[in-house]
Amino acid sequence: MFHFSVLKKDKNSKARLGILKTPHGIIHTPNLAIVATKGAIRGLDFGTAKKFGAEIFMINTFHLFLKEKFKIIEKFGGLHKFLNINYPLMTDSGGFQVFSLGFGMEHGVGKVADIFPEENIEKNASKRIGKTGLNKNLVKIYEDGVEFISPYDGKKLFLSPEISIKVQKVLGADIIFAFDECTSPLHNYEYTKKALKRTHKWAIRCLDEFGRSKKQVLFGIVQGGAFEDLRKESAKFINSLSFFGFGIGGSLGKNKKDIIKVLNWTVPYLDKNKPRHLLGIGEIDDIFNSIENDIDLFDCVIPTRWARHSSGFTYKGRINLKSSKYLTDKKPIDPLCKCPVCKKYSRAYVCHLLKEKEIYGVILLTEHNIFWIMNLFKEIRRSIRENRFLEFKKKILKY
C-alpha cells in the first residue's frame, strides 16, 4: 500500500525526484504538505487546494487531542471520513507544541533564531510573558512524556510517545510522526543533548506502540539542534530504526546558512531510499536550498499564514497587499501567476477587501498563495526532470 521510490536525480545537484504512494493517493516529491492544523486549511477548502495541486495535508495531533476532539473523529472512523476527503494526510505528533507552547512562546523565537541567546534570553522571556500575560510554565517535560497546560482553558493534559501514537492511529492519517522534543535555537549543547537522548528513547517507544500497520506509516524524527555531532548521532540512530521515512526537526540554527549546515550533518546518514521530510520549512529560498540538499518533503504554514497577514507570493518576492499603494493597482497579485484569483481580480480589489477586513480577501489571497506555491513545486519537479534545477533556483531567487 505504501511505497517510496526515487525516480531521478538532478545531474548537477543532489536534488531528486521521487514518488510516494499511499492508500489515498500519490505524492510527487519534492512536495509541500499544506498545513491544516485542526482539520481545516485556514481560509480554503481541501478540494480547492487539491485542485490547485496540493497532494498531501498536515494535521496536528496536539490540537485534536485538546478537548478530546479525537474521540469524535474516532466515532467517524478517522480523519478521512470526518473531513470527508480522500487525500493523503499526515499528522504531526505534538512534538512541535512542546517547543511552540513552551520555550518558543516563552522566548518569542522560532526554529531559526537570529538573536543572541546569552544576552537576550531572560530579557526576552520576561518581556514576552509580561505582554502576553501567559503562564510561564505551559509545558513540563518529563522522561515519560510532556505535561501541557492548555492555552485555551488552563487544563492539564499529558502527551507521551504511546499516547501520541495511539491518537494518531485513531486519526488515521497515512503518514504519522514520532513524538519528539523539538528544541530551541536558544538551548545550549548540554540541554540539546539531553533532549536528544530522550527523543531517541521516545522514538523506540513510538515504534513499539505503532507495531505494524498497512494503513499507516511512521516517520522518525532527527533532532540535535545546530550541533554537528548531535545531528550526526541522531541521524545515524534514527536511521538504524525501522521507520518508513524521516522527519528532520528541531532547531535549525541562527540563520539560513545554519539550516544548510544542519542538513549536511544529517541527510548523508539517512537511508537514500527513504523519504526525508524537513519539518516546518519553509520560505522560498530555504525550500530551494533544502531540495538541493536532498530533501523530499516539507510542510509549512507560510502560504496560509502570510495570506491571513496580507502577504502574497510573487515571482518578484513577497508583497504586502495591505499597503495603500495597491489600492489603485490594476495588475493581478502576480502578473506571472495563472491562478483563478490572478486571472480575475486586481491587486486593488484584494487590497480593498483586506483593508476592509472582509474575510473574502483572505480567502482570495490564500487561494493565490496555495496555487502559487504548488505551482512552484511543479516547476521545481520539472526542473529536476530536465536537469536544470540550479538554473531554476537561480532564476527564482534573484529577487
Added chain:
RNA sequence: CCAGGGGUGGCAGAGUGGACAAUUGCACCUGGCUGUAGACCAGGCGCCCUUGAGGCUGCGGGGGUUCGAAUCCCUCCCCCUGGA
C-alpha cells in the same frame, strides 16, 4: 431671544493650572511571522533639524490672569438640547 451642554491631533474620545506634543480606540505607515496559541505581534504616527533631558507651532478665533494655561477670566464664532 431665554436656559443648559459643548467645541481637543484624520475620526471617535480622555484630560480640566505645572508630570501634556497631549491617555486610549479606530484609521494610517513600517517591520516581523518557517512541524499555526494567536486574520497575530512589535514599532511609528504635529512640523523642523546638527536626532537632542533640541527648536518651533499647538487643544474653535482673539484678548487677558499667572513664574506657568488644553485646563481660570473676558469676548466673538459655531454646534447640540429644552423653552418661548
